[in-house]
Amino acid sequence: MSSPHSPVFEALLPTPLGPMVALASEAALKCLYFADQPHPPALSHLPASRLPALFLSSGSSPAARVLQATSRWLDSYFAGENPSASLVAVGSPASTVAQSVFSHLAAIPLGQTTTYQALAHEVEVSTGKPTSARGVASVLAHNPVLLLRPCHRVVASSGALSGYSGGVKRKRELLTLERTWAGLA
Numbered sequence: 001m002s003s004p005h006s007p008v009f010e011a012l013l014p015t016p017l018g019p020m021v022a023l024a025s026e027a028a029l030k031c032l033y034f035a036d037q038p039h040p041p042a043l044s045h046l047p048a049s050r051l052p053a054l055f056l057s058s059g060s061s062p063a064a065r066v067l068q069a070t071s072r073w074l075d076s077y078f079a080g081e082n083p084s085a086s087l088v089a090v091g092s093p094a095s096t097v098a099q100s101v102f103s104h105l106a107a108i109p110l111g112q113t114t115t116y117q118a119l120a121h122e123v124e125v126s127t128g129k130p131t132s133a134r135g136v137a138s139v140l141a142h143n144p145v146l147l148l149r150p151c152h153r154v155v156a157s158s159g160a161l162s163g164y165s166g167g168v169k170r171k172r173e174l175l176t177l178e179r180t181w182a183g184l185a
Contacts, residue, residue, distance in 0.1 A: 009063040013071050016078050017170050020146070022070045026062035028089040029070055032145040034166045041144035041165075070148075077147060080181035082110045085148045093139075100127045101139045108153045111182030113175065115157045116140075137163055147174075 008030060011022045021040070023031040031041045069088045076083040085106060093099050100123045108114055116133035124131040140151040141163065152171045156162050164171035179185040 007063070009067065011067045011071070013067075013074055015074055017166075017173055020074065022067055024063045024066035024070070027066075028091040029066055029145055029148070030091065032070060032148060034146065034170065037166050039165060041142065073148065078177075080177070082181065088148055090145050090148060096127055097123060097129060097131060097135065098139045101136055102143075102149050105140075105149055105151060105154070108150060109182070111175070111178035111180075111184045113153050113155045116154055116163075117157050119154055133157075141165060153178075 008023050008025050011024075012035060013020045013022050017034070019035045021031065021033055021035050022029060033040050066089055073083050073085075073088050093102060101119065104119055104122045104126070116136045120131045120133045120136045123129075123136065136154070140154060143149050143151045143165070146152070146166055152164055152166070152174045154163075161168050161171050161175070166174075176185065
């Protein structure tokens, strides 16, 4: 079990859309974000020890296993295999609303999208708490684990692609890839 002061380990994981930084404790993935994104998640300020590639590939520590699972998930995702996010241990958000947002987000099928407003309505119905499209956008803007929590599948009511911390260009590329994999392109 990790404590709040457990060490955090970092690995740079290659993807076709650019390298991603993964931060993991001994219990769960804390962050997964594109290395060049302008505003990394708030957790990226944590002091992290970098894991040598050999340690990542053959390490048996709990943190190494989390990072290995993340690397395998990314490989599978970019191979178009639609892996389950449950293959990687990810910490739960603190708020009930954020938990609901991420739960509904996980239900959006590969290659499909929903709107911030529609997601807000689903969250409001499931939690009984008033939720706005802006509230959902705020939760998604602070999503520390991109791709595993597919916030790139949420678009404006107009259909416009906006508000992705990995960049709108990547959001477009991810949706194009997913639509191709799902046979929707």
